[in-house]
Amino acid sequence: MSAPVLEIRDASRVLAGPVPVTLVDHASAAFAPGDFVSITGPSGSGKSSLLYLLSLIDRPTSGDVLLEGRPTAGLSGDELAALRLSRLGFVFQFHFLLAEFTVRENVALPMRRLGALAPDAVKARAEELLSRLGLSAALDKTPDQLSGGERQRVAVARALANDPAIILADEPTGNLDSRNARIVFDIFADLARREGKTVIVVTHETSLAEEADVRVEMLDGRIQAMRRRNGI
Amino acid sequence: MTPAGAGLLLGIGLSHLGRRRRQTAVSIAGIMMGVAAYLVISSMMLGFQNDFIRRIIDVSPHVTMLDEYRSPPLQPAVRTFPEAAVEIVGLRPKQELRGLRNPGKLLAEIQAMPGVQAAPALRGQAILRFGSTDVSATIIGVEPELEARVSNIERDLTAGSLAALKTTANGVILGVGLARKLGIAMHDTVNVVSPTGVVLRMKVAGLLRTGITNIDSFQAYILLKKVQVLLGRANVVNRINLRLADVTRAREVAGRLESLNAYRTESWEEANEEVLGLFIVQRAIMFSVISAILIVAGFGIFNIISTVIHEKARDIAILKSVGFLERDLRRIFLVEGVIVGAAGALLGWALGYAIISALAQVRFSMDLIATIEGFVLERWWGHYAISGVMAVAVASIAAWLPARHAADLDPVEILRGGP
Numbered sequence: 001m002s003a004p005v006l007e008i009r010d011a012s013r014v015l016a017g018p019v020p021v022t023l024v025d026h027a028s029a030a031f032a033p034g035d036f037v038s039i040t041g042p043s044g045s046g047k048s049s050l051l052y053l054l055s056l057i058d059r060p061t062s063g064d065v066l067l068e069g070r071p072t073a074g075l076s077g078d079e080l081a082a083l084r085l086s087r088l089g090f091v092f093q094f095h096f097l098l099a100e101f102t103v104r105e106n107v108a109l110p111m112r113r114l115g116a117l118a119p120d121a122v123k124a125r126a127e128e129l130l131s132r133l134g135l136s137a138a139l140d141k142t143p144d145q146l147s148g149g150e151r152q153r154v155a156v157a158r159a160l161a162n163d164p165a166i167i168l169a170d171e172p173t174g175n176l177d178s179r180n181a182r183i184v185f186d187i188f189a190d191l192a193r194r195e196g197k198t199v200i201v202v203t204h205e206t207s208l209a210e211e212a213d214v215r216v217e218m219l220d221g222r223i224q225a226m227r228r229r230n231g232i
Numbered sequence: 233m234t235p236a237g238a239g240l241l242l243g244i245g246l247s248h249l250g251r252r253r254r255q256t257a258v259s260i261a262g263i264m265m266g267v268a269a270y271l272v273i274s275s276m277m278l279g280f281q282n283d284f285i286r287r288i289i290d291v292s293p294h295v296t297m298l299d300e301y302r303s304p305p306l307q308p309a310v311r312t313f314p315e316a317a318v319e320i321v322g323l324r325p326k327q328e329l330r331g332l333r334n335p336g337k338l339l340a341e342i343q344a345m346p347g348v349q350a351a352p353a354l355r356g357q358a359i360l361r362f363g364s365t366d367v368s369a370t371i372i373g374v375e376p377e378l379e380a381r382v383s384n385i386e387r388d389l390t391a392g393s394l395a396a397l398k399t400t401a402n403g404v405i406l407g408v409g410l411a412r413k414l415g416i417a418m419h420d421t422v423n424v425v426s427p428t429g430v431v432l433r434m435k436v437a438g439l440l441r442t443g444i445t446n447i448d449s450f451q452a453y454i455l456l457k458k459v460q461v462l463l464g465r466a467n468v469v470n471r472i473n474l475r476l477a478d479v480t481r482a483r484e485v486a487g488r489l490e491s492l493n494a495y496r497t498e499s500w501e502e503a504n505e506e507v508l509g510l511f512i513v514q515r516a517i518m519f520s521v522i523s524a525i526l527i528v529a530g531f532g533i534f535n536i537i538s539t540v541i542h543e544k545a546r547d548i549a550i551l552k553s554v555g556f557l558e559r560d561l562r563r564i565f566l567v568e569g570v571i572v573g574a575a576g577a578l579l580g581w582a583l584g585y586a587i588i589s590a591l592a593q594v595r596f597s598m599d600l601i602a603t604i605e606g607f608v609l610e611r612w613w614g615h616y617a618i619s620g621v622m623a624v625a626v627a628s629i630a631a632w633l634p635a636r637h638a639a640d641l642d643p644v645e646i647l648r649g650g651p
Contacts, residue, residue, distance in 0.1 A: 048648065057553050058644045078557050085555025092647060096550045100247035110554050112240045158554075170647075 003069065004030035005198050006054060006166055011063030012221075013049055023049035025221035026063070031214065033165065036192035037200040038209035041218035047202040048170050050218065054200060055090050055168045056080045068165070085114055089159030093171035096155065097143040103130060103154050104139045110161040129157040133187065149180030156187055166198045167191060174204060181208065238567075241560065244551075245567040248540045255536045256572065262529030263576020263627060264583055267619040270522040271584030272591070277518060279610035281511045284444075288504055290384055291442040293473035294482045297342075297489060297497045299332045331468035332495060339472060341492075347477035348485065351378035352469035354459045360406075360452065361423040362414040369410055370451050371424065373459025373469075382475040385440060385453065391418045392438025397455045403437030409449030411439055424454070426462040434458075526622055530630035533572050537565050538634040549643035558639040565638050569631020570624055577623035581616055 007030040015021040024046045031037055039047045052058035053065055056072060059080075064073040067083055075083070084090070097106045107126040111117055117125065130139060133153040143151055152172060159167055169188065173181035185201075185208045192199040192213070203209050217225045249256045309318050332338060335352050342350040354373035359366050376394045380386050386394045390408060397403045404422065406414075416422055416436060424432045434454065442448055460466050476482060482499035490497040501508060541548070548561055591607045 052644050052647070055553070057647070081552070081555045081557050083555075084553065090553050092550075096546060096647075098244075098247070098547055098550065100251055105243075109240075109551075112237070113554065113556055113560075115237060 002032045004066070005033050005068055006031045006200075007066040007069075008050070008054060008060075009064050009066060011053055011060035011065060013046075013053060013058065014061045022221050024053060024060070027053075027221075027223050028063075029216060029223060029226055031166075031198050031200065033198055034192055034196040035198050035200075035214050036189055036212050037198070037214040037216060038212035039200065039202045039216045039218060040204070040206065040209045041224075045218040046221035047218050049221070050216075050223075051168055051170050051200065051202050055088055056084050057090070085110060086162055087164050087166060089162070089164040089167045091152070091155045091159050091167065091169035091172045093174045097151060097158070099143055102140050102142055103135065103146070106143070106154060107157045107161055110158060114162050116162075126157070126161070129160055130154070133157050147180075149176050149183060152176060152180070152184050153187070156184065160191070164197070166200070169199070169201045171202055171204065173208065181205065185211070241564050241567050242571075244564050245571060248544060248564075249536075249568055249571060251543075252536060252540060255539065259529065259532040259536050259572050260576045260579065262532045263526065263573055263623045264579040266522060266525035266529050267577050267580025267623050268583035268587060269525055270518075270619045270622070271581065271615055272587045273518050273522070274615045275584075275588050275609045275611055276591075276607055277511075277514060278612060278615070279608035282610055283608040284507070287443050288500055289479050291388065291444055291447060292500055292503070293382055294476045294479050294500050295474035295486045295489070295497060296503060297332065297338070297472040297474070297493070297495050299330050299470040300496045301494060302490075302496050329465075329468070331465060331470050332472065335469045335472065338493065342472060342474060342489065345485070347481075349381040349475045351375060351382040351473050352456065353379075353471050353473055354456055354463065354465065354469050355471060356459065356463045356465075357427060358452075358462060359425040360410070360414060361425055362416050362420070365414050367410060367413050368450075371426075371459055371462065372451060372453050373456035374453055375456050379453075379473075382473045384442075388440055388442045390439045390441045392436070394438070394453075396437035397453065400435055400437040402432055402434040402458065403455070404434040405438035405440055405453040406436055407448035407451050408439050408441045409445065410452060411436070413449070424452075424462060426464070428462075428464045430462050430464065432458065432462055522619075523622075526626045529576065529623075530626040533569055533627050533630035534634060536572070537568055537631045538637075540568065541565060541634050541638045544638075545641060545646050548638055548641050549646035552641075552643040553647065561639040561641075562632075562635045565635035566628060566631050569627040569635070572631075573624040573627025574620075576627070577620040580619065580623065584619075585611075 008027050011024060011027050012022065013024040015023060027050055039050060041047050049058070053060050056065065056067070060073070064071050066072065067087060072080060072083070098109070101109070104123070104126050107129055108122045111122045111125060127136070127139060130136060133156060135150060135153055135157070138146055138150060138154070143154070146154065152175075156172075167188065172188070173184050176184060188199045188201055189211065191197045201212070209215060213229045215225075215227045216223055307320055307323070309320055339350055339352060342348055352375065356371055358369060358371045360369050374397070376397050380394055385405070389405065392405060394405070397405065404424065406416070411417070414422065418436050418439060420436050421433055422436065424434050440448065440453070454462075456469070460468060474485065476485060479500075483501060486497040486499040486502070489495075551561065588609050588611060592609050595606045597605050
């Protein structure tokens with residue numbers, strides 16, 4: 001395996017309270033560029049919590065998450081936000097698009113925030129991404145004018161907007177019919193295998209999870225097993 | 233990472249407000265009403281104040297030297313033993329005749345000052361009797377040629393002339409309000425009864441209308457010599473009235489004359505300080521009322537921004553997870569408050585301008601401290617600036633509190649909650 005692009009090192013996430021709740025318990029794993037990873041496990045096993053730690057949206061109470069070899073535990077909120085913006089893309093179970101914005105504007109949002117491209121270039125890239133995902137006809141529509149599958153593809157396009165090295169998705173097919181679930185899952189597989197992005201997907205669906213190159217299984221907040229295809 | 237560009241934050245803010253059009257409109261209307269009310273009331277007040285001050289400066293002496301002292305002179309014993317505890321027993325105060333000493337010399341000294349005109353006057357109380365009507369009035373003895381240099385009586389006469397005091401035997405010029413109270417007209421004869429019991433039959437030689445109620449309703453102008461006779465004070469004047477080429481020097485000139493001659497010398501500001509003080513109280517009350525209106529409008533803005541934040545908690549989580557900074561979120565909601573405040577201010581300016589224009593057409597007559605014949609309105613750019621700043625400041629503060637809450641929201645908690 002080449003040098004890991006994303007690594008979680010002995011990280012735990014405990015919710016403080018009268019009775020502390022451990023969401024993630026001493027998790028360690030490393031993911032290389034081009035890895036297509038599925039995280040599975042029963043409800044409450046800590047899949048989403050692990051993904052929030054990996055995506056730098058949440059901080060571990062102990063341990064660390066290393067992005068491209070760089071520890072993140074000591075970074076400020078603004079520094080983590082900057083990394084999320086430029087290096088990570090996130091897709092939620094429910095599309096979570098901004099309802100008042102058009103499809104094009106939703107996809108352009110991370111690029112406008114990053115400010116690296118001129119307005120015309122932002123528009124062109126948003127249209128190109130949406131075209132790649134088969135949404136050329138939906139550019140000026142608002143999210144409520146789209147089907148569930150289309151919305152989720154828009155969310156994928158938004159996650160790809162700043163050309164991140166890593167895509168993280170929390171149950172991206174959980175709210176889709178089987179046809180649309182297949183389409184979205186194939187998009188993730190393509191991103192990993194053709195474009196060399198690290199794609200980490202939390203899913204309940206075993207049949208889809210089995211297609212991943214790396215399978216992480218969780219139980220009670222712990223990583224029970226991590227298997228690479230071809231038996232590693 | 234630098235904060236997000238204003239265009240992006242503005243776009244998100246506008247989209248939120250556009251989503252809640254009715255609430256946004258109500259909040260904007262609240263600010264608009266506050267701003268418009270401020271503009272109309274302050275325009276009325278400023279107009280009335282400035283009109284009053286203009287009339288005072290126009291009609292009254294700019295500086296008046298009086299035959300009195302600010303503090304009584306010290307007794308010789310007190311002057312001799314300044315550190316001692318002095319008890320004076322059986323003191324019989326000297327019976328001093330009131331009046332300015334050596335007024336001719338004082339007048340000459342004052343008139344030698346550059347940009348200053350001066351005229352002597354003797355002022356006292358008398359009863360004006362016409363038929364069965366008695367009216368108490370202030371009688372002012374003047375020398376017409378000199379008085380014409382220090383006041384605009386000549387201009388404000390609606391009938392007769394100042395010179396007629398000299399050409400008419402026992403002539404008197406009455407304020408129009410005083411004449412109305414007596415039921416008297418030009419050329420009628422009125423009895424002037426002094427406190428010493430002297431009665432002079434005088435002929436109305438002029439009617440005066442200055443617009444200042446205190447003058448028009450209570451003052452009568454008579455030749456100086458006649459007033460001296462009426463009051464039994466031959467060759468006495470009890471004030472010297474000054475008119476300045478530069479009215480802003482009134483305090484300075486009054487101070488200089490008082491330090492030189494010890495006589496109490498009042499500028500027009502000091503002579504009218506009670507009224508001018510009332511204007512300050514009036515302004516303070518107006519500011520309090522308008523502030524209350526704007527604060528109530530601020531609660532409306534607080535409410536709408538809080539509601540938007542509650543509704544948009546998921547959007548906030550998305551923006552944070554995408555990489556927006558906490559200060560970006562604060563600014564989005566602050567921008568929303570500023571938009572509401574600025575829109576309210578702009579509409580308030582337009583509404584206020586329109587109301588002021590409409591009020592300027594209204595005509596009525598009323599005798600207050602000055603006679604007014606309609607709303608005296610004065611537009612001043614500063615009122616627009618103050619109301620705009622107040623509106624945006626109130627809106628910003630109202631938005632800041634919920635905006636801080638938005639920035640502090642934990643995206644993980646919201647994202648776990650689902651759609």
